Amino acid sequence: MENTDKSMAHGCGNCKSGILCTTAIPLFNALPGDVQKKLTEHSVQTTFERGSTLFRAGEEVDSVLIIRKGRIKLCKYDVDGNEYILDIINDGDAVWENLFLEEPVFPYDAICLSDVHLCEIKKTEFIQLLAYHPSIAMNLISLLSRRLQDSNEKALLLSIHDPKIRLAGFLLDRDIRCVGPEIKLKLEDIAASIGLRPETVSRNLSNFEKAHLIKRLGKGKIIVTDRSGLKKIYETK
Structure with missing residues (x-):
């Protein structure tokens, strides 16, 4: 991600107050509370200002990005510089789909439509979590199926x-x-x-x-x- 964040800290401020942001994330909310707590303790919290670029297409994916608060547009640009918005995501959404590809890179740019508060979980810790909690794999399949359905509906809309x-x-x-x-x-x-x-x-x-x-x-x-x-x-x- 580009170095445009206002602040960075280990551990989520909300989670330290006893409110686990993972409970609002479909990818993690089925995990036991103690596992969610451990996961958030190792997360990195970042804050980005409205208009900031979180990452650009082609940059390496090395973590799961959880939107604790805020709105982000995922977009691409054609050769003439025209913008095409693929999706707009907000509180509770996460960016992680390309994490397990052989050479994982972001396929789009991500721009903040508001101030955005993220919790970032590194790929290595996420893979360890999968090893000890295979049930998360089922959540991954379910979420990917939903994303595919959303993509098909978007294609229908554009037709x-x-x-x-x-x-x-x-x-x-x-x-x-x-x-x-x-x-x-x-x-x-x-x-x-x-x-x-x-x-x-x-x-x-x-x-x-x-x-x-x-x-x-x-x-x-x-x-x-x-x-x-x-x-x-x-x-x-």
Whole structure:
């Protein structure tokens, strides 16, 4: 990761207070409490400012990165510098998928959309954990299956030609996955996520708001007020 963090410390401050961040991580929450505690005691806590780059495509993967708090976009760029957002992850998510490849590298860039608090668990300690707790392997398979399903759904979404239907599907997905009641994304980030022009997204958001399907609060905040209405639009695909 790039050296853009504001602070770094061994052990998670939350975990030292008795609140284990691993309990919110599907990869680790099935482990016994004492194992989770030991794992977090050996973690490294880092804090990154909004706009920081956590890592870039091609950099080596040597640890599991747990998002304790914050939002991160995973993105790629084409030869012309156009950004394509692959996913937006937040509290409780983890980055680890390429850890076990022969030459593990990140396939995308990771940019902080807010201040981000991470817990980092080194690859060597994670492998030791797998050796003593094979049940984690089942969690890995389950999570990878879910990621594959999400990727297939994203591919389906991007295959839809009607921008209104594509945007409706995206908002439905983000409404489920976001932390809290609000979808917090700039217009440009929504456009880059679903391959549309910002003005196209803006026009359709305005139409959705007029139809009382969503409410825009300003500063990139959107509340879905009528999920069934958006679902009806999406199901016309």
